[in-house]
Amino acid sequence: MTAQILDGKATAAAIKSDLTVRVAALRAQGVTPGLGTLLVGDDPGSRWYVNGKHRDCAQVGIASIQRELPATATQEDIEEVVRELNDNPECTGYIVQLPLPKGIDTNRVLELMDPAKDADGLHPMSLGKLVLNETGPLPCTPQGVVQLLRAHGVEINGAHVVVVGRGVTIGRSIPLLLTRKSENATVTQCHTGTRDLSFHLRQADIVVAAAGVPHLIKPEDVKPGAAVLDVGVSRDENGKIVGDVHPGVADVAAWVAPNPGGVGPMTRAQLLVNVVEAAERASAGAAGAAAVSG
Numbered sequence: 001m002t003a004q005i006l007d008g009k010a011t012a013a014a015i016k017s018d019l020t021v022r023v024a025a026l027r028a029q030g031v032t033p034g035l036g037t038l039l040v041g042d043d044p045g046s047r048w049y050v051n052g053k054h055r056d057c058a059q060v061g062i063a064s065i066q067r068e069l070p071a072t073a074t075q076e077d078i079e080e081v082v083r084e085l086n087d088n089p090e091c092t093g094y095i096v097q098l099p100l101p102k103g104i105d106t107n108r109v110l111e112l113m114d115p116a117k118d119a120d121g122l123h124p125m126s127l128g129k130l131v132l133n134e135t136g137p138l139p140c141t142p143q144g145v146v147q148l149l150r151a152h153g154v155e156i157n158g159a160h161v162v163v164v165g166r167g168v169t170i171g172r173s174i175p176l177l178l179t180r181k182s183e184n185a186t187v188t189q190c191h192t193g194t195r196d197l198s199f200h201l202r203q204a205d206i207v208v209a210a211a212g213v214p215h216l217i218k219p220e221d222v223k224p225g226a227a228v229l230d231v232g233v234s235r236d237e238n239g240k241i242v243g244d245v246h247p248g249v250a251d252v253a254a255w256v257a258p259n260p261g262g263v264g265p266m267t268r269a270q271l272l273v274n275v276v277e278a279a280e281r282a283s284a285g286a287a288g289a290a291a292v293s294g
């Protein structure tokens with residue numbers, strides 16, 4: 001069997017095309033959505049991601065607000081920029097690119113963000129809303145996984161999903177999204193403490209691999225016909241991405257989200273969705289307030 005590709009580039013392009021129309025409608029009402037980013041330090045991967053986010057913004061008509069600090073920045077330096085972005089009227093939503101340099105209290109930085117401007121869905125308030133099933137910005141990579149499966153007609157309802165990884169940006173929140181009534185999956189969360197990972201993987205209709213361990217998932221770990229999404233990022237000695245999924249898995253699975261080209265582009269597209277939705281909410285709120293006072 002050679003798996004079909006869960007094509008993140010094409011799916012993200014379709015989402016961006018829809019957003020272009022929604023941004024034009026907002027602009028016609030005098031509202032220009034703006035994405036802010038804060039990049040701390042000089043990690044080339046993080047810089048690449050941030051530049052990509054601003055390229056995407058330019059494509060769909062979202063304004064860009066870029067803030068940078070050196071790797072030597074203190075907690076106070078970072079918090080000052082966060083406060084500035086909270087108060088900046090041109091910034092509809094923003095992200096703090098992760099990871100932050102060692103020694104910085106990341107949770108404190110995220111908690112200081114205005115939850116109404118959380119474009120990443122990583123503020124405690126946004127994660128709390130997800131737990132409570134309330135409307136709010138969704139974490140970008142997890143929601144990218146859901147949208148990629150939906151776009152390709154992979155059945156989520158009733159599926160057994162095995163997630164490998166428990167990091168805050170991906171692994172922790174994927175089960176929260178997939179077990180909502182609208183998705184209705186059954187989720188097993190595995191991590192470095194899991195005994196007999198291969199046993200769990202072999203039960204899965206859908207595998208989401210977000211461990212950051214090169215080629216952790218081997219062909220013999222996968223049930224024939226499963227969908228396997230590779231979200232792990234490691235780099236080889238030449239800086240090339242090596243995912244969590246061994247290439248031989250494509251001979252066993254029915255669907256594979258490659259890495260690169262799978263969930264990564266969806267992460268970026270979901271970020272834009274969050275910014276546009278925040279601008280639409282703000283615009284509807286302003287229109288409602290005007291109607292009441294008028």
Ligand SMILES: Nc1nc2c(c(=O)[nH]1)N[C@@H](CN(C=O)c1ccc(C(=O)N[C@@H](CCC(=O)O)C(=O)O)cc1)CN2
Nearest residue numbers: 049095096097098099120140169260261262264265267
């Ligand atoms: N504040 C955040 N920080 C980080 C997040 C996040 O969602 N919010 N996730 C990752 C990095 N990330 C976004 O920031 C991200 C990762 C991958 C891609 C992507 O498009 N990848 C490409 C390939 C990239 C390459 O060749 O290097 C792909 O998969 O095709 C976009 C964004 C950690 N930090």
